[in-house]
Amino acid sequence: MRTVTVTRPRANPRRAPALRARSRGVLLSALFLAPAVVSFVLFKYYPLLQAVYMSFFDYKVIHPPGRFVGLDNYGYLFRSTEFWNALGNTFAFFLIYFVLTFWVPIVQAILLNEVKFGNKTIRVLYLVPTAVPAVAGFLLWKWLYNPDYGLLNYLLEFVNLGPYGWLNDPAMAKWAIVLPAFFGTGMSVLIYYSAIQGVPAENVEAAKIDGAGPWRRMRSIILPSMKFVIGIQFIAFISGVFLTFDPMYIMTGGGPANSTRTLSMLVFDSSFKEFRFGVAGAISFVMFAIIALITYLQIRLSRTE
């Protein structure tokens, strides 16, 4: 308030150079924004456009852009079994990630909300698996899965299961790749937990007075009020899963029998192993389109609800 009274008397003499001040303001904003604009154009927008552009060429790195082939790269993709296999794998991974991981942190967070004693300790302990760098985690799990010396087969032997081939078994490899994520949900638990903290206490109290028990309150008050966060997380989940690359590349490299080769691995292989940059661009664009479409549908659906 005080500053307002100070500035007012000065308003008059400042009117004359207002124009100069404004152009100075533009210059200043430009100065502040310039580094970010340069980096975003150079590292985001230009590559995105180039990816689309490349997909219409038989791209040659030495003599870019090479021969114009129109939609041939796309045609090649849609005719190749590799692409359809990778697309199928990607969707299969999507389902497995959904079954094994998506709901886990929601349940964990809702139950964590009921824990009063030791709440903070549990939150810290939930983060511990996240503290193992992702790549290190995948390598650790690969060691646990080792069919000859691994811990998992050893432990399962006690309950008369196995031995399993895990990552070497085409029927099992996808599940084995996703399983570590089942235990690494710490960050998402925090997101949901902080969302639950935002639920007004009156709502919970009112439900209590109406005679809703704790289980009923979870279902009827807490879960519905998390809907917005769950929706946002689901969008992030979709694109996250579609783009997942690290675990497949590190744990199986796409095998066995191409059962874990996803679209993102196909992009990597066709560009940096086969050097068919045009095809890689086409796959990238298809992925981008699929994600955009699913995200759009998701937003539309949640709006109509």
Add this chain to the structure above:
Amino acid sequence: MASNRIRERGAGSVRAVSYSVALLFIVASIVPIVWMISSSMKDNISIYRFPPTWVPTIPKAVTITLDYDGTELQSEEQFELEAMKAIWFTWKKMQNDAIGSLGVTGVKDGVTIFKAEMPSYHFTAGRPQIVPTQLFTDATMRLKLSMIREQKLTRFDWTPDGGAYDGPSSPGTDLPDTSAGVLATVNGANYLDGRVLAVTERADWTRLFDNYIVLWQMAGGKDAAYNFPKFLLNSTIVTFGTIVSHMLIGGMAGYALAHLVRGRASGLWTLFFVATIMIPEIAILVPLYLTMDKLHLVNTLWGIVLPHTAWGIVIFLFKGFFEQLPGELLQAARIDGARELAIYWRIIVPMAAPIFTVVSVMTFISVWNEFLWPLVVARKPDVWTFTVALNDFQNRQSMGANVMMSSLIVATIPLMIIIISCQRLIEKGVSFTGLKG
């Protein structure tokens, strides 16, 4: 009042389920980490033993005492050759047993004239060069002796005026397995001039950390692909470089969007930055690589850091924070004649410490973990980050699973420290990004 004390129906079951679910997840996620630690302390033999054990066995330090009474040997050189043969050839014959370290003590005329010792990590490191085959002759060892000396693989102390030998004078009868094996090997060997006086063995728990020493030792080798400390350093440089760039570029842009750009332009520029969140990394991987190639930044740390300067979410967070700062304060500063850059540095940056720390922690976690981009742009070991190196390690025959596990633990420690100590900041950051983004 009284009804308050009556426990609600279902409260007990909720609590029981809550605690047991939490416990289950925590135990299940800690078991692999415990296994990682246990594996990192196992020797080259027991790591590949099935069924595996939870607690690594404490390595055995075995010492052979050789008696040289009545032999022709005189010079230091001759005895050193003897010691090397005793250690290297014996160990080579017993390479499938878990030996922590092997020592030889030489006695002549009741005087201890030399002591030699080698820990297992030196044997593992030197084995391919020094004892590639089971050809145990004086000539081969004479050839290898210079190599052993050069790489300081085996310690040799020459003490011709040493004290009288007062250790045991017979091998004994009920030796433990490892020593018994050593005794049998040495007795059956024809490469030694000395006579076995005794074989002793003691547990040496300091040898449990040998795999970490191996990791360190490999760094000194000629092959740059094993330089693990260097990779950790690279990761650190990349991570902190990215954080600094976010402070500078992202912070300035966020400030400009919040206070300098007015009206619709602000919204449009915000969209320009934030919309890039939708661009998947893998979709622009190839063109980004080609761009870096054109800028001659492939195989440099700059090449890894620079694309990170364009994170939409960072600008979004900064803008959101700066908008909450009172405009009056800035107005007052402007009237004082402070220039905009000075305002930014003297007033905004100090006040923005909370958002800077949150963004730094989030950046640290994701950049430290990053794999795909460094894999693409860092094609030479000199600029590898540790994630790329770890992936490379798993394909190298010479990396045993035990050394591998020790490298994973070393890579985990910095992240573990950050995550445990900044837990509150992470919760803050997660609620920013998770709810808004």
